[in-house]
Amino acid sequence: MSRYWFLGVNLLVLLLMLVSPWGVPMREFDGSSYMLNPLGAINPAGLKLPPLNLDWLTPAFGLWVLILIVASGALFLPDERNRARVLYILGGVGLALFALEAILFYQAMDAANQAAVAAGARRPPLRRFSLSLGAYVGLFYALGLLLLARLQLAGGRAFLVRYRGLIVPMVALILAIVIGALVVAVLRPGLGLTGGQGVALREFLAAKLDLVTYTYQILFSPVLSLTGIFSSLSFATPLIFAGVAVAFGFKAGLFNIGGPGQITLGAVAAMLVGVYVPGPAWVVLPLAIIATMAGGALWAGIAGWLKARFGANEVINTIMLNYIAASVLLFLIASNTYKFFGRTVTLPFKAPGFEGRSAEIQPGARLPQIIDLLVPGGHFSWALPLAVLAGIGVYVGLRRLELGRRLLGATGAVIVGYLLGALIPGFAVKVSSDLNSILLNGSFLLAVVALLFYNFFLFRTSSGYELRATGLAPKAAEYAGVNLNRKIILAMLISGALAGLVATHYVLGGGVDGTYRLKQSLPTDAGFFGIAIALMGQSTPLGIFLASALFGVLLSGATTLNVQLGISRDLVTVLQALIIMFIAVGGLLPRYFTDPLRAAQIETEDRARQDEGAAKAAKVVGD
Amino acid sequence: MEIAIALFFSTLRQATPLLFTSLGGLFSERSGVVNIGLEGMILFGAAASAIGVQRIEVLTGGAQEWWIPWVGLLLGAAMGGLVGAVHAVASIKYRADQIVSGTAINILALGAPSILLQVLYNNTSTSQEVVNRLPTVFLLGDQLSILVFVAFLLVPLIWWVLFKTPWGLRLRAVGEHPEAAETMGVNVIRMRYIAVILSGVLAGVAGAYLSIGFLNQFVRNMSAGQGFIALAALIFGKWHPLGVLGATLLFGFFQALAIQLQGGEILPSVIIQALPYILTMLVLAGFIGRSRPPAAVGKPYDK
Numbered sequence: 001m002s003r004y005w006f007l008g009v010n011l012l013v014l015l016l017m018l019v020s021p022w023g024v025p026m027r028e029f030d031g032s033s034y035m036l037n038p039l040g041a042i043n044p045a046g047l048k049l050p051p052l053n054l055d056w057l058t059p060a061f062g063l064w065v066l067i068l069i070v071a072s073g074a075l076f077l078p079d080e081r082n083r084a085r086v087l088y089i090l091g092g093v094g095l096a097l098f099a100l101e102a103i104l105f106y107q108a109m110d111a112a113n114q115a116a117v118a119a120g121a122r123r124p125p126l127r128r129f130s131l132s133l134g135a136y137v138g139l140f141y142a143l144g145l146l147l148l149a150r151l152q153l154a155g156g157r158a159f160l161v162r163y164r165g166l167i168v169p170m171v172a173l174i175l176a177i178v179i180g181a182l183v184v185a186v187l188r189p190g191l192g193l194t195g196g197q198g199v200a201l202r203e204f205l206a207a208k209l210d211l212v213t214y215t216y217q218i219l220f221s222p223v224l225s226l227t228g229i230f231s232s233l234s235f236a237t238p239l240i241f242a243g244v245a246v247a248f249g250f251k252a253g254l255f256n257i258g259g260p261g262q263i264t265l266g267a268v269a270a271m272l273v274g275v276y277v278p279g280p281a282w283v284v285l286p287l288a289i290i291a292t293m294a295g296g297a298l299w300a301g302i303a304g305w306l307k308a309r310f311g312a313n314e315v316i317n318t319i320m321l322n323y324i325a326a327s328v329l330l331f332l333i334a335s336n337t338y339k340f341f342g343r344t345v346t347l348p349f350k351a352p353g354f355e356g357r358s359a360e361i362q363p364g365a366r367l368p369q370i371i372d373l374l375v376p377g378g379h380f381s382w383a384l385p386l387a388v389l390a391g392i393g394v395y396v397g398l399r400r401l402e403l404g405r406r407l408l409g410a411t412g413a414v415i416v417g418y419l420l421g422a423l424i425p426g427f428a429v430k431v432s433s434d435l436n437s438i439l440l441n442g443s444f445l446l447a448v449v450a451l452l453f454y455n456f457f458l459f460r461t462s463s464g465y466e467l468r469a470t471g472l473a474p475k476a477a478e479y480a481g482v483n484l485n486r487k488i489i490l491a492m493l494i495s496g497a498l499a500g501l502v503a504t505h506y507v508l509g510g511g512v513d514g515t516y517r518l519k520q521s522l523p524t525d526a527g528f529f530g531i532a533i534a535l536m537g538q539s540t541p542l543g544i545f546l547a548s549a550l551f552g553v554l555l556s557g558a559t560t561l562n563v564q565l566g567i568s569r570d571l572v573t574v575l576q577a578l579i580i581m582f583i584a585v586g587g588l589l590p591r592y593f594t595d596p597l598r599a600a601q602i603e604t605e606d607r608a609r610q611d612e613g614a615a616k617a618a619k620v621v622g623d
Numbered sequence: 624m625e626i627a628i629a630l631f632f633s634t635l636r637q638a639t640p641l642l643f644t645s646l647g648g649l650f651s652e653r654s655g656v657v658n659i660g661l662e663g664m665i666l667f668g669a670a671a672s673a674i675g676v677q678r679i680e681v682l683t684g685g686a687q688e689w690w691i692p693w694v695g696l697l698l699g700a701a702m703g704g705l706v707g708a709v710h711a712v713a714s715i716k717y718r719a720d721q722i723v724s725g726t727a728i729n730i731l732a733l734g735a736p737s738i739l740l741q742v743l744y745n746n747t748s749t750s751q752e753v754v755n756r757l758p759t760v761f762l763l764g765d766q767l768s769i770l771v772f773v774a775f776l777l778v779p780l781i782w783w784v785l786f787k788t789p790w791g792l793r794l795r796a797v798g799e800h801p802e803a804a805e806t807m808g809v810n811v812i813r814m815r816y817i818a819v820i821l822s823g824v825l826a827g828v829a830g831a832y833l834s835i836g837f838l839n840q841f842v843r844n845m846s847a848g849q850g851f852i853a854l855a856a857l858i859f860g861k862w863h864p865l866g867v868l869g870a871t872l873l874f875g876f877f878q879a880l881a882i883q884l885q886g887g888e889i890l891p892s893v894i895i896q897a898l899p900y901i902l903t904m905l906v907l908a909g910f911i912g913r914s915r916p917p918a919a920v921g922k923p924y925d926k
Contacts, residue, residue: 577729
């Protein structure tokens with residue numbers, strides 16, 4: 001059965017290679033492009049190109065066809081080890097072939113550009129060139145072959161099941177990307193094609209595939225530049241907090257869907273401290289950060305208390321609290337005078353002006369921008385890099401030597417590293433205005449600390465252990481002496497505090513638009529997106545960071561997408577929703593990927609089969 | 624007196640989408656499936672109706688025709704049903720966490736319409752206005768959409784279906800004790816599919832009411848939490864059609880009051896807007912009578 005599926009996949013790969021563009025040597029700003037294809041170039045917009053060396057394209061395609069044919073046959077080999085061997089080799093060859101294509105393509109582009117410039121062109125004629133879908137398909141196919149090879153060997157299925165924490169989110173991501181691609185392809189005309197009439201089918205298909213590829217290239221493009229990476233991390237910061245908050249709830253068996261409300265209350269508390277509490281920076285800033293946590297904790301704590309005391313469902317209550325929080329924000333910030341039964345009440349919070357916003361946060365309570373920490377006054381500072389290096393170094397060192405007190409030591413090393421680094425003279429660096437305008441601030445460092453706290457508290461303290469026990473098996477935990485009600489309240493308090501920290505980015509760090517105020521238009525969607533982050537990161541600290549970074553990149557890329565292709569940046573929102581949905585249904589994978597009991601069963605069965613095989617082999621050798 | 628009548632009519636108008644949605648939620652939750660995605664289903668229904676009617680108007684040249692808004696209503700209902708079916712497949716066939724699945728639908732409803740609007744109308748927040756709106760009825764010098772009457776007529780109908788027909792008994796049994804229902808020969812899976820899709824259809828109708836009855840276009844996030852208020856009304860009304868009727872009227876009254884008191888001297892309208900949520904929390908905690916959900920709600924059914 002699965003063999004015939006594989007044949008179908010091969011056919012699909014071949015078709016994709018035949019119709020899709022392999023590389024795009026030239027693309028205009030509006031996206032219209034010149035597309036290379038083994039069957040001949042496709043050029044709907046009629047772009048003119050300088051001479052290119054593209055002799056390698058047809059042989060490369062021929063090699064891929066060969067790989068496809070051999071792989072199709074290989075799956076019908078009788079011996080599993082031979083099957084695996086052939087597939088491993090084919091996968092390796094495929095990877096090498098893709099690398100070769102990439103090298104040859106970019107070499108050809110550079111050569112053509114240099115030749116044109118040497119001949120007197122004012123600027124390089126080829127712009128926005130890149131490999132495209134036809135070549136990428138080969139790469140993914142080769143990776144797929146390697147995975148398939150591993151699956152042929154004994155214990156292959158157990159191998160997949162063991163890494164289900166990685167596989168389910170990856171499959172969900174791939175499915176979401178495919179559906180997103182379909183949506184884009186259906187809704188927008190192909191690049192370079194204006195009308196729909198008189199276009200050959202081949203041109204039509206290629207233009208659509210080019211559109212889809214270019215869409216995702218733009219979405220992922222921030223990873224290629226420092227500015228893009230900074231921007232992505234800035235987008236990722238609120239997601240990390242929100243993701244940790246939701247994951248913390250998950251671990252305790254609670255669904256904290258109240259992120260938006262907790263963010264709002266955190267922001268209100270940050271405003272109260274940041275605007276109205278007098279004092280030096282080293283008092284007010286920590287106080288303001290604690291205030292965001294207190295605000296979020298208070299709001300989530302209400303739901304926690306109601307659940308512990310009255311058994312009221314925390315999902316409904318946190319949703320209700322979201323809307324109450326929205327009302328609280330409006331009440332405080334939209335207007336300053338209210339009338340209660342004829343009596344006038346005056347509030348001090350709204351700053352004069354049309355827009356509902358608070359006064360500015362005092363400079364002492366603002367979080368510094370990361371770029372100002374790294375390059376204060378145009379000189380590179382060693383303080384932050386050295387602090388991070390010292391912290392990691394001491395932690396790893398103490399762990400190797402099994403000396404204990406790792407956290408204390410690492411914290412000390414961070415402080416010492418920071419102070420020492422500040423003394424080392426830096427060198428002059430020029431920061432581009434683009435990079436300077438990115439709103440990545442100290443909140444990102446707090447987010448990393450939140451991740452470390454999450455890991456430490458849940459997996460290194462007895463309180464965290466009890467909390468996880470409460471989530472996994474409440475009755476067993478209670479029998480073992482855990483006070484369930486107290487744990488529920490504690491979990492909600494901490495989860496809310498983590499969500500409240502999002503406000504450090506938006507209010508104390510000026511992460512919305514560079515102004516340090518609480519605004520009526522405070523974005524709170526991060527609270528919902530935290531659910532996607534927690535699910536995709538499988539509630540592990542590293543997973544949460546990676547998922548946040550991924551969505552940070554996509555959100556950052558989406559702004560460009562809107563400008564260049566006129567596709568709404570909400571495409572990323574849709575991708576997020578689809579990922580949540582696909583993870584919820586277990587990636588449409590068989591049930592043993594989502595059900596731990598069935599997963600364990602598969603692993604045991606496969607191990608037994610593996611041992612049997614090994615015993616047989618040993619016997620053969622013995623004879 | 625005039626103010627009282629205006630307030631009364633305004634209450635009916637505000638309560639209508641809540642009532643449709645809440646009755647939809649009633650089916651779903653009585654069958655044992657939590658439907659937190661009602662908010663998203665309203666939005667999808669609203670978008671389908673407004674955009675569908677606008678597209679038909681382009682074809683017919685913008686004339687007023689009696690059938691166009693009804694087709695729009697059908698489109699909204701069908702869209703809601705389709706999204707309901709997605710929730711049903713996820714939570715019944717794939718045993719997904721029903722809250723996660725519902726949340727996914729809500730987030731999808733924030734993003735998906737914008738993409739379509741950008742392509743069709745070159746902006747992400749509103750659709751083009753339409754001329755063909757659902758018909759209204761004149762009453763005491765004011766106009767009420769015909770769907771208002773439909774919504775209130777649905778209440779006794781649904782009460783009768785749920786509590787006086789064998790089908791309704793089976794549905795409630797499936798939500799209370801699916802294993803027992805199964806041994807009595809009830810097809811649990813099928814009952815749940817029907818109930819969840821039906822809840823999507825009703826939420827879609829609520830969306831159509833918002834976009835081509837109450838207004839004449841789709842506006843991004845136009846439901847503004849009505850799906851969640853409807854969910855609250857469901858809890859407040861103790862999962863009973865008559866209770867739901869009372870709860871939606873009360874919540875609709877708050878919304879009408881908030882509009883009526885805008886700029887007035889009695890209470891700030893933001894505080895009144897928060898009242899339904901506060902009341903629901905109090906009910907859920909048992910301060911004002913206890914509200915008990917169907918026993919099997921939220922649990923995937925394993926044969």
